[in-house]
Amino acid sequence: MVDAVKDWLRAHEAIFRWFGVFTVLSYIAIPFVIRAVVIGMAPDYFLHRGPPPESWRAQHPAARIGLVVAKNLCGVLLVLVGIIQSVPVLVPGFGLLTILIGVLLLNFPGKRALELRIMRNTTVLRAVNAVRAKAGRAPIEMPN
Secondary structure, eight states: OHHHHHHHHHHTHHHHHHHHHHHHHHHHHHHHHHHHHHHHSOTTGGGSSSOOTTSGGGSOHHHHHHHHHHHHHHHHHHHHHHHHHTSTTTOOSOHHHHHHHHHHHSOOTTHHHHHHHHHTSHHHHHHHHHHHHHTTOOOOOOOO
């Protein structure tokens, strides 16, 4: 049994190398990505029921469909990698954070409610607004 596991690990060594590379890159990139998303978000983002009129959804339908497909593929990839990173024996990393970013990229029913629930957490909102304040951006406005 142990020899079979060793053989399987040797046969799939390249996959584990790639996951290791991705983990290192995620340690470097994820804090920057989170900061960019938090800073780039419109202060009134959560006050709209749908996307703001100036969003990418106003683009040509073919471009919009391409962007939605690409965004969802990236979301699925991040969720899968986050799940793998959540098993510390395989690949250490920002597993839960990677899953969260992946979920936020996906389109699914109830996503808006999930985003609002996360942002209504006072600790999360305070942290997001602190990052925005350091960048000279207005705080996030939340609906009542």
